[in-house]
Amino acid sequence: MTTRSAPPMAGLPGGARSRAAIAAKTLRTDRWWFAPLITVVGLGAWITYATVRVFMHDLYWVEDYHYLTPFYSPCVTESCLPEAAHFGRVLPGWWIIPDAALTLPFLLLFRLTCYYYRKAYYRSFWLSPPACAVPDGHKTYSGETRFPLVGQNLHRYAFYAAVIISLINSWDAILAFRSPEGFGFGLGNLILLGNVVMLWAYTLSCHSCRHIAGGRLKHFSKHPVRYRFWTFVSKLNVRHMQLAWITLGTLAFTDFYVMALSAEWFNDLRFIN
16 A cells, blocks of 8 residues: 655755745735834824923923923923922933933833834834735844844843833822822822823833743742742733833823923812812
């Protein structure tokens, strides 16, 4: 009894077949371009808004309730209001220098090197590739081994800076419970707290945090505390993409609310004092 051997696979050594001659760049018939387009619009709008606000140098502090927008935290230039400069004014007050110049570069580095954001802007802005089964927009690919993409390896170090910045934002939210009559509580406090909670969730859901929590361990049973923390971080890590977008929304909304109060467009809804 004899068996017939399978025909040689295309592309393998010795194979006689060639690839199908398909002129189309892709056979996908769905709206594969929609996700990259939405990403460009969403990230582009947020970057535009954040850039304008950072260089406004105004409407970032509400004196009555000690609300400080996260876009200006910590406020460290000489142009900062003394009441808003919780950590001192150590940089010149030139308009080209953001008032939160000590933290914004690290936050930008943390977001740019984030594993999810890499996927987002690689596919949308660089078209590398724009979607699965769609040709790459570039003829060559060298990976993240050359400038500027070699800088993506700084993500694990930017995580530590992001933790420190989250602590600063938490301190700002605590200070915001002060009012002219002492302790105070209003809608602005809820917004600031909500933003801080989501920032912590996004920061802790980072892949670097998950590796720090459970990496280099041979036996979880010998490290029960780290195992519990790793389990918690792993659950957050599943939602890392959603948290990345949610925090962009909470940051912009918090900043806009503080700006509106500072400009006296409306009053804060107060529950206590």
